[in-house]
Amino acid sequence: MDSKYNITDSELEIMQVLWNKGSSTLGDIVSELDKTKKRNKNTVKTLIYRLVDKNAVESKKNNGQGFLYSPLITEKKYLSKANTSFLKKLYKGSAEKLLLNFVENKTVSKEELQNLLNFLESEE
Numbered sequence: 001m002d003s004k005y006n007i008t009d010s011e012l013e014i015m016q017v018l019w020n021k022g023s024s025t026l027g028d029i030v031s032e033l034d035k036t037k038k039r040n041k042n043t044v045k046t047l048i049y050r051l052v053d054k055n056a057v058e059s060k061k062n063n064g065q066g067f068l069y070s071p072l073i074t075e076k077k078y079l080s081k082a083n084t085s086f087l088k089k090l091y092k093g094s095a096e097k098l099l100l101n102f103v104e105n106k107t108v109s110k111e112e113l114q115n116l117l118n119f120l121e122s123e124e
């Protein structure tokens with residue numbers, strides 16, 4: 001997978017802030033992350049630098065007041081790449097095996113399965 005899509009769980013939290021907010025400063029990102037769990041500003045800064053190095057995030061000077069960070073990849077594209085990687089890694093690329101696992105372990109309801117079937121039928 002392209003390095004910009006090879007994102008750790010901690011980096012993904014930052015990407016989710018950026019996808020929701022668009023461009024944000026370090027302070028804005030830390031404030032948003034702190035709503036769910038207290039974060040160290042320097043740790044967040046390091047994670048942002050990693051995302052910049054991976055070309056997942058763009059860094060621009062913010063009128064002499066630090067930097068403004070923006071996502072360079074869309075959430076939809078990231079999810080597509082991550083799903084494909086997940087399927088290959090755990091289910092040998094088979095969506096059928098994944099879905100059967102959910103059904104066998106009762107982690108998906110009959111209603112959710114019906115919604116999926118309805119969606120598939122509408123796509124034909």
